[in-house]
Amino acid sequence: MKIFFTALILTNLFFRPLAAVQDEARPEDARQEEAASLSDRLATSLFFRGELADKILEAGMAERFVDLKGIETYSGARSALLTWIRKNPGKAAEVYLNMKGAGGKIHDSIETRKMNWEFNPAFIASVKALNSAAGNSSVSRETLELAARRLYEGPQADTEGPEVRIGGASGGSDLFSVKYADYKLNKAGLERAVREAGAWLGSVRSEGLKIEIKGPYSAAFSLYKDFVVAAASLKGRAVVTEQESRGLEALRLRLRSAMSALSLRARISALKAAVISLDQAKEEPGAGELRQAVFGLKAALEALAARIEAGGAALGELGRLVNSAENDFAALYLRYSVYDGLLSLKRKASAPGFSCLYDYAAYSYLASFFPATPYPAARKLLGGSAAGLDTALFKAGSGDLPGALAGLDAGKIESAAGTVRSSSEFNRGAQFFLGGFLLRPVEYKITVRKSRAFFYPVFTIAEVAVKKRHPAGGRPGAAPEN
Structure with a gap:
């Protein structure tokens, strides 16, 4: 008996302590001050207004700010943009900030919307910490990272990993400058178009190998090859005919449409996986409401992809349609990732049983005489977390992400689950050892x-x-x- 209790104490007093909460640094935001400074510069400096106008034109986003109907030259579009910037320096400053990327490079879209939630580094860090602690989550880490960046940091920078999106290589600038084939061929713009389209398709090749989007990827790549041939036929030319210009513009539209459809099909694939996961968790709080939202967005993206594939979207609205769809996807996928992380954490923390009689005896003894030791403390923490996780799941399912994450210490719950698991396994081994080696x-x-x-x-x-x-x-x- 003395040997038994000695072993009981020694095998349970030396487990690792529960993880402490790590302090999260609060971010410093000087965006408002910077925007005011830029607004003043844009109001007083014609050169600075011209710089921003050129960036917007190169990004292919001029039609989002001015009406280009009847304007067929680069200089005409630039003049219209200069007028808009002069009249709207505040909005133009926000555009400039949102176009900033790593090293001053241009993003592939411009974001001027306001989100329903406040996305800040602490919030994003808590989402990532939740998914890390949850472990076996069904959420794609890469897709979650891209969604978080789109919502908080804005569109992706060139120096970061590839994203399946319309326009630009690995999140770079749009494929073409405005009216690049205006009879006098913009050779630099055409070469950049070919280069960036090829790099973009290369960056999403791994996504294109997935069965559900293999067809759209093949279609886009086939059109890219046609575009390369058409561009090569104009090599060395400084001027193109009206017919050649129209043909190149038509091919450009088809390529942009195919790449847009490919972008949407990749998002649809991620939403399908989310629907399957939520179907398996239909009895959990908030699962029904979230599934309805995910299924609804999936249906909307499928309809949009079919419309684009059928040629039902004009070149001028492709960017707007796809960017809007990407925004909707990013917000909903982040919501799903929080829910899925909470669900995985709940399953990990759910009332763990005892591995053997010795495990139960060890816990009972320590809980009675040494309740502050890691093993009984961990079981107590897990037992008290169930109700809180159910409340968090309900809030996440309804879209209240800050409320779902408020007060949640995912790291501590994960650490407690690990302590219980390792203690229980150790006690099972101890029972086998003591029973087989000493008593029999x-x-x-x-x-x-x-x-x-x-x-x-x-x-x-x-x-x-x-x-x-x-x-x-x-x-x-x-x-x-x-």
């Missing part, structure tokens, strides 16, 4: 060799001694092998 020294295992039964002790002092005398595995009484 005459337990035997039976083996049959050449139709004869042989008996030898299992995990006992006798077996250890045998192995020392016979390293090759021989045992007393074993028949010699011929």
Whole structure:
């Protein structure tokens, strides 16, 4: 009995402590001050207004700010933009800030919307911490990262990983400058278009290999090859005919449409996986409302993709349609990722049983006499977290992400689950060791060799001694092998 209680205490007093909460640094935001400074510069500097106008034109986003109907030259579009910037310096400053990327590079779209939630580094960090603690989450880490960046940081920078989106190589600038084929060929713009389209398709090749979007990827790549051939036929030319210009513009539209459809099909694939996951969790709080939202967006994106594939979207509205769809996807996927992380955490923390009688005895003893030790403290924490996780799931399912994450210490719950798991496994091993080695020294295992039964002790002092005398595995009484 003395040996039993001594082992009981020693095997449970030395487990790792529960993880402490890590402090999250609060971000410093000087955006408003910077926007005011830029607004003043745009109001007083014609050169700075021209710089922004050129950036907007190169990004292919001029039609979002001015009406280009009847304007067929680059200079005409630039003049219209200069007028808009002069009249709207505040909005133009926001556009400039949203177009800033790593190293001053241009993003592939311009974001001027306001989100329903306040996306800040602390919020995004808590979402990532939740998914990390949840472990076996069904959420794609890459897709979650891209959604978070789109919502908080704005469109992706060139220096970051590839994103399946319309326009630009790995999140770079739009494929073409406005009216690049205006009879006098913009060779630099055409070369950039070919280069960036190829790089973009190359960056999403791994996504294109997925069965559900293999067809759209093949269609886009086929059109890209046609575009390369058409561009090569104009090599060395400074001027193109009206017919050549129209043909190149038509091919551009088809390529942009195919790439837009590919972008949407990739998002639809992610939403399908989310629907399947939510179907399996239909009894959980908030699952029904979230599934309805995910299914609705999936249907909307499928309809939009079909419309684009059928040629039902004009070139001028492609960017707007796809960017709007990307925004909707990013917001909903982040909501789903929080829900899925909470659900995985709940499953990990749900009332763990006892691995054996010794495990139960060890817990009961420590809970009675040493309740502050890691094992009983961890079980107590997990037992009290169930109600809180259900409330968090309901809030996440309805879209209240700050409320779902408020007060949640995912790291502490994950640490407690790990402590319970490792303690329980250790106690199971201890029961086997104590029972087999100390209390049953005459337990035997039976083996049959050449139709004869042989008996030898299992995990006992006798077996250890045998192995020392016979390293090759021989045992007393074993028949010699011929």
